Amino acid sequence: MRYINSLIITFLCSLFLVGCGDEEYIRIESLSAMGDEFYCNQKVKLWMCVESSDLWHTDYEWGCDGGKLTQPQGLDEMTWQAPNKPGTYKVWCVAKVGDKKERREHSLYVSSYFFEKFETAKPPSSFSYQSSSKSSIAQETLPDGTKNSYLEIYASSATEVERYIRRTFGDPELCTPFYSRIKLGFVKNMPEDRIAVGTKKSENTLRYRWTFDYNIENGEGYVTYLDFRWYPTICKSGLNTKAETIVLDGTPAVTGEYNIQIQFQYQNNTTLKKNTYTYYYYSEKLNQFKNGTYETVSLGVDEEHNVLVYLSGVEVLNLPVLKDKTVELGWTGEHYIKQWDIYYINGDKGNNAPVMYYDDGYASTAVLK
Structure with missing residues (x-):
């Protein structure tokens, strides 16, 4: 009987560990831009570094409060075109896998035309x-x-x-x-x-x-x-x-x-x-x-x-x-x-x-x- 109980406990622990291994998670390490000063209408490359339980099925949604995004959504990279007015603008990205998601934003300085x-x-x-x-x-x-x-x-x-x-x-x-x-x-x-x-x-x-x-x-x-x-x-x-x-x-x-x-x-x-x-x-x-x-x-x-x-x-x-x-x-x-x-x-x-x-x-x- 003790042997059977040990088997049951071992089986349940295995299920618990497998469940832990399959738990969805997402963590953004960084949102980066190619440069730290930009000019009006310049196209700027952006990219994300992310840790995820399933990178293959991780989705990315980008946004900005000025200028425009010129690449399709869903990728871990994006191209932002600066507006035609100098100022400081924000871009952001929401990375999502399953029900887990995390948001990161980055400020971009447009100094001149x-x-x-x-x-x-x-x-x-x-x-x-x-x-x-x-x-x-x-x-x-x-x-x-x-x-x-x-x-x-x-x-x-x-x-x-x-x-x-x-x-x-x-x-x-x-x-x-x-x-x-x-x-x-x-x-x-x-x-x-x-x-x-x-x-x-x-x-x-x-x-x-x-x-x-x-x-x-x-x-x-x-x-x-x-x-x-x-x-x-x-x-x-x-x-x-x-x-x-x-x-x-x-x-x-x-x-x-x-x-x-x-x-x-x-x-x-x-x-x-x-x-x-x-x-x-x-x-x-x-x-x-x-x-x-x-x-x-x-x-x-x-x-x-x-x-x-x-x-x-x-x-x-x-x-x-x-x-x-x-x-x-x-x-x-x-x-x-x-x-x-x-x-x-x-x-x-x-x-x-x-x-x-x-x-x-x-x-x-x-x-x-």
Whole structure:
């Protein structure tokens, strides 16, 4: 009898252990995102790490409070597309197996309309690089000992005086107010005078160019481009001159000399002809670059269509030139941005090409200084 009782007890214990082994459970270890800072409309990869009694039959339901999810539900991964407005947003996932479920959420910071920090091992796809150039992702050691990646690029052409990197936004709703900023400078071979390459000549200048798109609210007229050009250093053979005295920084400059050029082109509402306007200014703030010296330079157009330039957070220009033309032509709509080009200079005769430093490129509909 004692033997039979022992068998019964052993059998019941076995049933208990089997029941314990089959008990459903779910535990989320993490919900992760590819990165910790994002830009508007960026697609971000998300994934879950989960422990489950039955991973094969575990189901996943994703959600978000801004932007949109672009993959099917039910998987342990998801792609989230950021909204077109900066801010902090939440995504979450509920993992479920049988009657057991657990929820985890993750905050995602959308800092600006666009940015590129040049941190990938290969040249990033967010900027395109014009042909006849050489580029690589390099590293520097910051004062605190941390490593920072940046873009090194230089012209490799026997016929062209300058090249560019380009960001095409591809957003039909992107319009002014708008700002673009990047940290830049010369790693080496900064040109101190005008150059000639093949049959072409150029000032030793850097420049930004925005290309605009058509806006039906302004009739047939629209701004086609805005161009900002400056001398990063004093030109050895002397600056170019204009007939008028150019005033900036509150005091008259040397009569006629300029080191900043603002130019924009627009299509006339009635004639459909393109007209170009060029303005000249002088400021010592922008020609203080040296090899190994890097500064952030920002170009912006505010809500009233004033053109603004900042150097490392300090305002250098605040001009009504685009505002005045907008009022004169009776335009009521905003100006729509298509792309941002950042031009850099070649070496004289194509030799000793300046090696450029670019890092932390940002574009935003909010002020960037």
